[in-house]
Amino acid sequence: MSEKRRGVIFCGYQGKWNEYLEKRLQTDPTVTLTAIGRNRYELLGYLRKRKDIEIVKLETRYMKNREKGMGVKVTVRRLSEVIS
Secondary structure (H helix, E strand, O other), X not given: OOHHHHOOEEOXXXXXXXXXXXXXXXXXXXXXXXXXXXXXXXXXXXXXXOOOEEEEEEEEEEOOOHHHOEEEEEEEXXXXXXXX
């Protein structure tokens, strides 16, 4: 099944996306996450702190409704070996 068919993880303000990300990284080679507004800073900060996750692709764009602000779409994968 392709990545598009599995769906992306939407990073909401409740913070449950951390759990979904961990579960999906156990089984899938790559995972796609999306976030808008202030949540995108939380997402990028979390991914930057994690040494075992690599950002493969990063896209930004304005939402169709400009009031929602800019959105971010990140594709990540787990590194097989943690680099110190």
